[in-house]
Amino acid sequence: MGVPTFLETGHMTEGFPIRVIHTEEKFNFAAHWHEEVELVVVNGRSGRIGVNNHVFDLEQGDVLLIKPGDIHCFLPGTDHLTIILFRLELLTGSFTTERETQKLGELFNKTTVIPSKLSMEKNLGKYIDALANEEKDQQAGYRWLMVARLYDLIVHMLRTKGPITEQLTSGWPCTPSKKFEFLESVCEYLEEHYAEPVKLDQVAEHIKFSKFHVCKLFKEVKGITLMEYLNHFRIIKSEWALLFREESILDIAIGHGFNNVNSYNRFFKKYNDCTPSEFRKKHRTNITTYEG
Numbered sequence: 001m002g003v004p005t006f007l008e009t010g011h012m013t014e015g016f017p018i019r020v021i022h023t024e025e026k027f028n029f030a031a032h033w034h035e036e037v038e039l040v041v042v043n044g045r046s047g048r049i050g051v052n053n054h055v056f057d058l059e060q061g062d063v064l065l066i067k068p069g070d071i072h073c074f075l076p077g078t079d080h081l082t083i084i085l086f087r088l089e090l091l092t093g094s095f096t097t098e099r100e101t102q103k104l105g106e107l108f109n110k111t112t113v114i115p116s117k118l119s120m121e122k123n124l125g126k127y128i129d130a131l132a133n134e135e136k137d138q139q140a141g142y143r144w145l146m147v148a149r150l151y152d153l154i155v156h157m158l159r160t161k162g163p164i165t166e167q168l169t170s171g172w173p174c175t176p177s178k179k180f181e182f183l184e185s186v187c188e189y190l191e192e193h194y195a196e197p198v199k200l201d202q203v204a205e206h207i208k209f210s211k212f213h214v215c216k217l218f219k220e221v222k223g224i225t226l227m228e229y230l231n232h233f234r235i236i237k238s239e240w241a242l243l244f245r246e247e248s249i250l251d252i253a254i255g256h257g258f259n260n261v262n263s264y265n266r267f268f269k270k271y272n273d274c275t276p277s278e279f280r281k282k283h284r285t286n287i288t289t290y291e292g
Helices: 098-109 116-122 124-137 142-159 180-194 199-205 213-221 228-244 248-256 262-274 276-284
Strands: 018-022 038-040 048-050 053-057 061-065 072-074 081-086 109-115 166-168
Touching: 018 124, 018 142, 038 048, 038 116, 038 124, 048 061, 053 199, 072 098, 081 124, 098 142, 109 116, 124 142, 166 248, 180 199, 180 213, 180 228, 199 228, 213 228, 228 248, 228 262, 228 276, 248 276
Parallel strands: none
Antiparallel strands: 018 081, 038 061, 038 081, 048 053, 048 072, 061 109, 109 166
16 A cells, blocks of 8 residues: 555535546555546556455556446555546536436446556547646636536547446445445444454444344445454554554554554555554655645
8 A cells, every 4th residue: 555545435625526536556445435426547557446346457548437336445456546536416407308317327327347448449548638637737717627528528438339348237226225324334333443352243233233144244245344344444544643643553553453563563564565663664754745
C-alpha cells in the first residue's frame, strides 16, 4: 500500500455530482459500496479489484465500470488508477425518454470490463482524459465542462457498443437491500469494537444471526472473511496512530486489537509491504503535505 488508506464510500462534493480520484502507485481501498456509478481506468501496470465475490485482474489500459450498489475493494497489486464517480440522476430528467432511460440502464446496471484494446478502438481515453483534465485545471466554468465531458463520454459509449469480455451481473438492486443492511450492521459493530478482542459469537449475537450464516453471508457479500475485514480495518486505523501519535509500536498494536507485536507486524506487512516502524519513518517526513 505505501500510503495511508481510507474508506471511500461515495463522498461527493456538496452540490456537484462528479468526483475524480487519482491514486498513487501502491494503495488499496477497503471494501465499500455507494450509489454512484464508478468508472476505473488502470493507468499503471495492473489492477486487482474485487467486486462482490469476484476478483478482476486488470492490465494497463483496461477500464472497469462498476454499477451502483456493487461492493468493491482495491487489492494489493493495484497500480495508478483514475477513478470517476458520478450520480445517475445527472443523466435523467424531464427531457429523457423511456427508451433512453432503458439504454442507460443497459449500460450502467451491470459491472463490466472494457479491455484496453477495445478501449483504444473506442477512443474512450480521449473523453476520460478531457474530463479529468477539467477537474485538474479548474479554470472558470470547469464544472460545467466536466458535466459536458461526462455527457460526451456516455453518449460515445452508448453509440459504440461492442463486445465486452467480462460481465458480472449480480442481480442486486442499485439501492441498498437487506444484504446491505446486514453488511452495514456487521461493519458498524466491527468498526466500533475493533480495538477489542472481537469474537464471532459476539458479532452473531449482536445481529441475531447464527455464526454460520454470519460468516457465509459476509464472505458472499464482501468477498473476504469477517476476520480479514476486521484485521484490515485495524491496520488502517493503526496507520493514523503511527503518523500522528508518539506511542510505541507495542502500545499501538495492543490498542488496535492485536494480541502482540508479531501478529501486528505480520498483518501490517501484508497490506503495506513494510513494517510499522518502516511506515512511520517513511511517511512522517511527508506528513505536512499529506491530506487525509
